[in-house]
Amino acid sequence: xxxxxxxxxxxxxxxxxxxxxxxxxxxxxxxxxxxxxxxxxxxxxxxxxxxxxxxxxxxxxxxxxxxxxxxxxxxxxxxxxxxxxxxxxxxxxxxxxxxxxxxxxxxxxxxxxxxxxxxxxxxxxxxxxxxxxxxxxxxxxxxxxxxxxxxxxxxxxxxxxxxxxxxxxxxxxxxxxxxxxxxxxxxxxxxxxxxxxxxxxxxxxxxxxxxxxxxxxxxxxxxxxxxxxxxxxxxxx
Amino acid sequence: xxxxxxxxxxxxxxxxxxxxxxxxxxxxxxxxxxxxxxxxxxxxxxxxxxxxxxxxxxxxxxxxxxxxxxxxxxxxxxxxxxxxxxxxxxxxxxxxxxxxxxxxxxxxxxxxxxxxxxxxxxxxxxxxxxxxxxxxxxxxxxxxxxxxxxxxxxxxxxxxxxxxxxxxxxxxxxxxxxxxxxxxxxxxxxxxxxxxxxxxxxxxxxxxxxxxxxxxxxxxxxxxxxxxxxxxxxxxxxxxxxxxxxxxxxxxxxxxxxxxxxxxxxxxxxxxxxxxxxxxxxxxxxxxxxxxxxxxxxxxxxxxxxxxxxxxxxxxxxxxxxxxxxxxxxxxxxxxxxxxxxxxxxxxxxxxxxxxxxxxxxxxxxxxxxxxxxxxxxxxxxxxxxxxxxxxxxxxxxxxxxxxxxxxxxxxxxxxxxxxxxxxxxxxxxxxxxxxxxxxxxxxxxxxxxxxxxx
Numbered sequence: 001x002x003x004x005x006x007x008x009x010x011x012x013x014x015x016x017x018x019x020x021x022x023x024x025x026x027x028x029x030x031x032x033x034x035x036x037x038x039x040x041x042x043x044x045x046x047x048x049x050x051x052x053x054x055x056x057x058x059x060x061x062x063x064x065x066x067x068x069x070x071x072x073x074x075x076x077x078x079x080x081x082x083x084x085x086x087x088x089x090x091x092x093x094x095x096x097x098x099x100x101x102x103x104x105x106x107x108x109x110x111x112x113x114x115x116x117x118x119x120x121x122x123x124x125x126x127x128x129x130x131x132x133x134x135x136x137x138x139x140x141x142x143x144x145x146x147x148x149x150x151x152x153x154x155x156x157x158x159x160x161x162x163x164x165x166x167x168x169x170x171x172x173x174x175x176x177x178x179x180x181x182x183x184x185x186x187x188x189x190x191x192x193x194x195x196x197x198x199x200x201x202x203x204x205x206x207x208x209x210x211x212x213x214x215x216x217x218x219x220x221x222x223x224x225x226x227x228x229x230x231x232x233x234x235x236x237x
Numbered sequence: 238x239x240x241x242x243x244x245x246x247x248x249x250x251x252x253x254x255x256x257x258x259x260x261x262x263x264x265x266x267x268x269x270x271x272x273x274x275x276x277x278x279x280x281x282x283x284x285x286x287x288x289x290x291x292x293x294x295x296x297x298x299x300x301x302x303x304x305x306x307x308x309x310x311x312x313x314x315x316x317x318x319x320x321x322x323x324x325x326x327x328x329x330x331x332x333x334x335x336x337x338x339x340x341x342x343x344x345x346x347x348x349x350x351x352x353x354x355x356x357x358x359x360x361x362x363x364x365x366x367x368x369x370x371x372x373x374x375x376x377x378x379x380x381x382x383x384x385x386x387x388x389x390x391x392x393x394x395x396x397x398x399x400x401x402x403x404x405x406x407x408x409x410x411x412x413x414x415x416x417x418x419x420x421x422x423x424x425x426x427x428x429x430x431x432x433x434x435x436x437x438x439x440x441x442x443x444x445x446x447x448x449x450x451x452x453x454x455x456x457x458x459x460x461x462x463x464x465x466x467x468x469x470x471x472x473x474x475x476x477x478x479x480x481x482x483x484x485x486x487x488x489x490x491x492x493x494x495x496x497x498x499x500x501x502x503x504x505x506x507x508x509x510x511x512x513x514x515x516x517x518x519x520x521x522x523x524x525x526x527x528x529x530x531x532x533x534x535x536x537x538x539x540x541x542x543x544x545x546x547x548x549x550x551x552x553x554x555x556x557x558x559x560x561x562x563x564x565x566x567x568x569x570x571x572x573x574x575x576x577x578x579x580x581x582x583x584x585x586x587x588x589x590x591x592x593x594x595x596x597x598x599x600x601x602x603x604x605x606x607x608x609x610x611x612x613x614x615x616x617x618x619x620x621x622x623x624x625x626x627x628x629x630x631x632x633x634x635x636x637x638x639x640x641x642x643x644x645x646x647x648x649x650x651x652x653x654x655x656x657x658x659x660x661x662x663x664x665x666x667x668x669x670x671x672x673x674x675x676x677x678x679x680x681x682x683x684x685x686x687x688x689x690x691x692x
């Protein structure tokens with residue numbers, strides 16, 4: 001199972017390296033992540049951030065794009081050149097048309113535009129820590145759900161569920177990330193490659209449709225809503 | 238001080254230049270007349286000298302000597318002409334030339350030679366010497382007196398004619414410059430008032446009869462446009478303030494209430510959650526504004542590529558079909574020419590189409606339908622979003638595309654009011670045109686996004 005490795009490691013062991021020059025934002029992030037059980041290392045400039053990144057102690061990094069001394073993208077680039085594969089979330093106040101593309105091209109793994117909700121940041125860090133790496137599997141299992149990726153069929157405890165292609169795509173995304181909080185913008189970006197939210201309930205409607213098919217009235221609900229944040233596919237412990 | 242300012246005006250400089258040109262032309266004309274006069278006089282004196290010489294040469298030597306002698310004593314022509322009869326040794330026989338003129342050659346050709354009289358200043362003469370059959374030499378001379386007189390007269394005429402002309406031109410230049418200066422001064426003052434903040438002030442343009450007035454007219458029209466733009470911006474600023482104030486005051490009231498009342502943990506969390514939602518709405522407005530500004534200023538087209546319109550429509554249809562269904566409206570996708578492509582940024586075009594669809598769903602009553610379509614017309618690719626909702630009045634169609642505009646009919650519908658501005662900004666980046674018309678049966682609204690012909 002792709003999530004087992006991540007699941008066995010308690011959260012206390014996770015080290016987050018934050019490279020951010022804005023002290024107010026950094027303080028907020030450090031306080032919040034520490035409260036959630038992460039170890040947080042904070043560096044306020046690019047040079048120190050790079051030095052720390054090269055020690056390889058961090059499990060995940062949060063790097064601001066605009067940093068004094070050394071630009072955030074340069075930090076990621078030189079880090080990648082030296083073989084450090086730590087996943088990186090790029091933070092930016094810019095949301096220019098192709099800014100995200102350059103951020104990801106430089107070696108970033110995800111991109112978040114300021115201002116953001118702290119839940120969004122946490123959900124994305126969790127996603128980076130538990131990145132599904134086995135994409136060659138043809139059958140997915142998550143609790144009571146089973147999915148055949150080749151025949152495009154889904155079963156819940158042996159009962160087949162009829163899904164539209166878009167619903168199938170959404171459920172596949174959820175099943176690849178069981179027990180993980182997925183925000184609305186993560187779903188929009190990853191399932192629909194859509195990066196701007198004109199309506200907050202757009203994703204909710206899609207999830208609602210899917211939920212009605214996956215969770216029969218008598219069954220225990222598998223797709224949970226998390227207020228203010230997003231959704232989660234529940235799997236038994 | 239005033240004079241130096243006057244001399245620095247463009248009008249005065251032009252006057253001076255015209256004056257210099259005029260003086261040049263005048264001098265040239267006089268020079269020509271001068272040269273012409275000299276040539277004519279020289280030719281005439283040559284003819285006279287030659288004519289007289291041939292006449293005199295036919296006389297008998299005795300008679301000739303008599304004539305010469307008489308001319309030297311009693312003839313009035315003495316003033317302008319001289320005559321002398323010399324022997325072969327250049328000794329004077331008769332006449333008023335007392336000595337043989339220095340350098341004279343008896344070759345029957347006119348020569349200009351300086352004569353040195355016994356008393357008085359030397360003077361030039363045009364001389365002709367002819368050797369007669371009896372080897373005496375006849376010398377005839379003609380003074381330049383007449384030519385000198387004529388030249389003097391010409392010089393006087395020139396001065397008399399030129400001086401008043403020059404003075405008049407100078408006076409005209411000063412007067413015109415003065416007028417230009419006072420007009421420019423008026424404009425300067427008007428500009429100063431505008432710069433001081435009086436944006437309603439205009440330059441004096443009268444009826445735009447000349448270049449300066451036409452220029453002032455152009456500046457005025459520019460100011461009109463700027464004033465309208467500034468008004469528009471002020472309006473947008475007010476609208477932003479309004480749209481932010483509503484959710485912000487709600488947040489304030491909520492937090493105040495939460496702080497005052499002894500709420501339990503659940504109620505407190507719920508209140509905080511709603512406050513965050515309101516703040517998200519504010520942030521949404523700000524983000525949308527920044528994004529529009531960014532798109533409007535963007536020249537970067539790094540993400541551009543070929544985008545197949547039918548894929549675009551399918552994606553947006555896929556994203557919005559459930560929400561339309563949930564709200565009791567039908568979303569339809571009409572097939573169009575397959576493989577029809579445009580040059581653009583796929584994500585931005587999805588955003589454009591999604592905003593149009595979102596907008597159409599919002600303004601279509603329950604039971605209504607929204608249709609996505611495309612077509613090709615004269616090489617142009619056109620995206621169409623048609624609804625059979627409330628429609629947009631023809632005079633409001635341009636306004637809805639500007640920032641924050643919401644028609645009175647839609648005041649009760651929530652939203653940032655920026656969706657269509659975003660559509661316009663994205664269309665602009667793609668050099669596409671946005672237009673609004675009534676739906677096919679005269680009701681509802683149809684948005685057309687027309688992309689330029691692809692090379």
